[in-house]
Amino acid sequence: MSGLARPVAGPIVRPPIAERLAGRRERRRTVDRAWRGLALGATIVAVVPLAAVLLFVAVKGAGALNPDLLTKPPKALGVGGGALNSILGSAQMVALGALLAVPAGILAGVYVAEFAGAQAARVVRFASDVMVGIPSILVGIFVYTILVLPFKQFNAFAGSVALAIIMVPVIARTTEEMLRLVGRELREGSLALGLPTWRTVVSVVIPTGLTGILSGVMLALARAAGETAPLLFTALGSRLVNVGDFGKPMDALPVFIYNGARQPIAALNEQAWGAALLLVLLVLGINVAVRARSWARRAG
Amino acid sequence: MMEVNGGMAIDTATAPPPAAGVVDGPVGLTGPAAESGPAPGPTAAPDGSQAAGAAKLEVRGLGLYYGDFRAVRDATLDIRANAITAIIGPSGCGKSTFLRSINRMHELAPGARVEGTIHLDGIDIYGPDVDPVDLRRVVGMVFQRPNPFPTMSIYDNVAAGLRLAGRHSRAELDEVVERSLRQAALWDEVKDKLRAGGTSLSGGQQQRLCIARALAVDPEIILMDEPASALDPIATLRIEELMFELRGTYTIVIVTHNMQQASRVSDFTAFFSMDEDRAGYLVEHGPTPGIFTNPREQLTEDYISGRFG
Numbered sequence: 001m002s003g004l005a006r007p008v009a010g011p012i013v014r015p016p017i018a019e020r021l022a023g024r025r026e027r028r029r030t031v032d033r034a035w036r037g038l039a040l041g042a043t044i045v046a047v048v049p050l051a052a053v054l055l056f057v058a059v060k061g062a063g064a065l066n067p068d069l070l071t072k073p074p075k076a077l078g079v080g081g082g083a084l085n086s087i088l089g090s091a092q093m094v095a096l097g098a099l100l101a102v103p104a105g106i107l108a109g110v111y112v113a114e115f116a117g118a119q120a121a122r123v124v125r126f127a128s129d130v131m132v133g134i135p136s137i138l139v140g141i142f143v144y145t146i147l148v149l150p151f152k153q154f155n156a157f158a159g160s161v162a163l164a165i166i167m168v169p170v171i172a173r174t175t176e177e178m179l180r181l182v183g184r185e186l187r188e189g190s191l192a193l194g195l196p197t198w199r200t201v202v203s204v205v206i207p208t209g210l211t212g213i214l215s216g217v218m219l220a221l222a223r224a225a226g227e228t229a230p231l232l233f234t235a236l237g238s239r240l241v242n243v244g245d246f247g248k249p250m251d252a253l254p255v256f257i258y259n260g261a262r263q264p265i266a267a268l269n270e271q272a273w274g275a276a277l278l279l280v281l282l283v284l285g286i287n288v289a290v291r292a293r294s295w296a297r298r299a300g
Numbered sequence: 301m302m303e304v305n306g307g308m309a310i311d312t313a314t315a316p317p318p319a320a321g322v323v324d325g326p327v328g329l330t331g332p333a334a335e336s337g338p339a340p341g342p343t344a345a346p347d348g349s350q351a352a353g354a355a356k357l358e359v360r361g362l363g364l365y366y367g368d369f370r371a372v373r374d375a376t377l378d379i380r381a382n383a384i385t386a387i388i389g390p391s392g393c394g395k396s397t398f399l400r401s402i403n404r405m406h407e408l409a410p411g412a413r414v415e416g417t418i419h420l421d422g423i424d425i426y427g428p429d430v431d432p433v434d435l436r437r438v439v440g441m442v443f444q445r446p447n448p449f450p451t452m453s454i455y456d457n458v459a460a461g462l463r464l465a466g467r468h469s470r471a472e473l474d475e476v477v478e479r480s481l482r483q484a485a486l487w488d489e490v491k492d493k494l495r496a497g498g499t500s501l502s503g504g505q506q507q508r509l510c511i512a513r514a515l516a517v518d519p520e521i522i523l524m525d526e527p528a529s530a531l532d533p534i535a536t537l538r539i540e541e542l543m544f545e546l547r548g549t550y551t552i553v554i555v556t557h558n559m560q561q562a563s564r565v566s567d568f569t570a571f572f573s574m575d576e577d578r579a580g581y582l583v584e585h586g587p588t589p590g591i592f593t594n595p596r597e598q599l600t601e602d603y604i605s606g607r608f609g
Binding site for chain 1: 403405408433434435436437438440441443445447448449450451452460461464465510513514517
């Protein structure tokens with residue numbers, strides 16, 4: 001009752017209805033239009049860099065993204081060849097990293113969501129959040145100290161561990177969030193059938209949250225695939241194709257881009273653009289796959 | 301105490317038919333007819349005194365706590381085998397908590413505590429040798445909102461209790477699934493789409509699916525926590541019909557806010573209320589016709605006649 005203060009006693013006196021309905025419409029429209037315009041402008045500012053980066057990489061990289069880049073290793077001497085060493089290296093290190101991180105991350109998420117006490121859950125959740133935000137170069141230095149220095153050898157295993165450390169908190173947090181979304185009534189429905197808690201978690205709760213958990217895993221993979229800093233201290237990079245020897249240096253796409261881009265040689269720069277496009281397509285592909293999964297689920 | 305009331309019900313079986321207002325309003329309840337003893341009202345459930353049988357559950361001095369909060373105090377009652385017992389009472393009187401103490405779901409709440417005893421066929425279910433997981437196979441539960449497992453088919457939902465607990469042959473599962481779905485009066489509607497998702501069914505069908513799921517592990521007692529409150533009247537009717545069919549084979553305890561439902565389906569009714577400390581307690585318990593037509597306690601009468609709660 002702002003404009004029309006009601007007297008404590010006596011009849012209510014109101015202005016005529018024509019007066020109460022008049023005058024505001026035009027002003028409202030103007031203000032509405034102004035704010036809409038501002039919001040749209042801000043949205044464009046936010047989206048343009050993404051579009052620009054994608055477009056830039058596409059234009060620059062399209063020429064270099066050829067069969068040679070995908071199938072040949074760099075020439076042992078001089079310039080030329082492809083990025084096979086990096087593609088295989090990325091695949092192997094991300095795969096081994098995932099092998100280490102996925103079980104650990106999912107189990108940690110399950111523990112926090114299902115079994116931990118409130119206090120323990122808060123501590124683990126906070127630690128995970130800090131870990132998600134930690135600069136990845138710190139992870140690189142840490143792993144360098146424990147897995148490279150003692151052996152005096154840059155090695156792909158250390159690279160995988162670094163990627164795993166980056167993946168674990170992402171997977172743990174997503175798993176926890178997804179399991180928390182699973183309603184209490186489903187857990188109780190299962191327990192009421194005389195199923196033990198572990199069985200309830202494994203057969204009812206996790207399957208119900210699985211789509212979300214897999215999305216988290218895939219996003220973690222995408223993030224790990226794009227990391228450069230932790231690999232520079234650990235797997236180092238290599239011009240040789242390394243399949244399966246995790247005790248030796250190994251290349252990766254981001255490292256290939258880093259090395260190619262800082263050489264004063266046009267051909268190498270171009271290869272870096274090609275590898276960048278490949279990496280973007282990979283990460284984009286994973287993201288689209290994740291979205292497609294959740295879209296399909298919502299539609300189905 | 302039920303026996304006493306049962307006897308009274310028989311005494312008055314020859315009494316003249318009650319006035320039409322007996323079940324509808326408070327007038328008939330306080331009239332002289334009420335003083336002469338309970339009479340079966342037109343909508344009353346089958347006479348409780350005829351659902352003979354031993355006590356399936358003996359509840360003695362039951363106190364239920366959430367941390368320091370006492371949700372139920374000093375509840376003592378027998379629940380008759382193979383009959384339907386309705387638990388009624390205002391919101392917050394501890395009905396659901398009481399129900400959940402019978403299959404030991406209550407203790408899942410943080411800080412939950414139990415005093416007193418519940419004996420099932422003479423065995424203390426809170427005794428040191430009883431594992432709640434085993435108990436819940438004997439005491440099934442149906443919840444307020446249908447909760448089929450969303451990742452499982454209709455078939456898998458019904459089979460879940462058996463399959464996830466141990467090895468069973470395909471033929472055995474097929475048989476149990478069909479029998480349970482028939483018992484739950486759902487078989488004809490789903491027999492051609494057993495592989496469809498459990499959540500693709502309507503709300504009423506989902507609730508019958510949940511009943512079938514509970515029946516599949518062969519319980520002796522079925523607890524129902526407002527099983528029809530999320531359903532439309534037609535689906536509600538089907539659930540009530542189903543309860544009638546299960547009665548005699550299973551001991552059913554149903555919590556309901558709907559007093560018409562309690563009077564329609566149950567043989568016995570227990571009325572809970574809560575005291576100044578918000579602790580729920582049992583006001584009275586007896587054959588349903590007696591509770592609804594001639595309650596012993598003023599509080600019960602006020603509640604069933606809609607004067608509070």
